[in-house]
Amino acid sequence: xxxxxxxxxxxxxxxxxxxxxxxxxxxxxxxxxxxxxxxxxxxxxxxxxxxxxxxxxxxxxxxxxxxxxxxxxxxxxxxxxxxxxxxxxxxxxxxxxxxxxxxxxxxxxxxxxxxx
Numbered sequence: 001x002x003x004x005x006x007x008x009x010x011x012x013x014x015x016x017x018x019x020x021x022x023x024x025x026x027x028x029x030x031x032x033x034x035x036x037x038x039x040x041x042x043x044x045x046x047x048x049x050x051x052x053x054x055x056x057x058x059x060x061x062x063x064x065x066x067x068x069x070x071x072x073x074x075x076x077x078x079x080x081x082x083x084x085x086x087x088x089x090x091x092x093x094x095x096x097x098x099x100x101x102x103x104x105x106x107x108x109x110x111x112x113x114x115x116x
Contacts, residue, residue, distance in 0.1 A: 019039075019043075023039060025052070025055075026038060026039065026042060045058075053114065060082060065078075073097045075100075079096075079113070080092065080093070083114065
């Protein structure tokens with residue numbers, strides 16, 4: 001799934017390749033292979049008119065995902081890499097990790113990242 005997060009559209013799932021794209025996207029966001037029920041649930045979410053940006057926000061801001069990384073620096077690295085398809089610079093990592101500590105709100109930080 002390429003393209004900027006803000007402008008990201010979502011393809012229809014009329015082909016196996018589109019399903020493969022969803023699985024690939026979920027694996028990247030979750031940091032592990034998605035389970036069948038997760039694939040089905042997110043497919044329904046997207047088919048209901050929600051955007052890929054919404055899917056990314058919901059998954060990346062999930063408290064369980066954050067806790068899976070053990071520390072905010074690793075979590076921010078994961079989020080940033082998923083949003084921008086590159087690793088953050090040391091300055092970016094430091095800024096966003098500090099920002100997350102100050103707000104304790106993944107939703108706020110991810111929203112701010114998406115606007116940059």
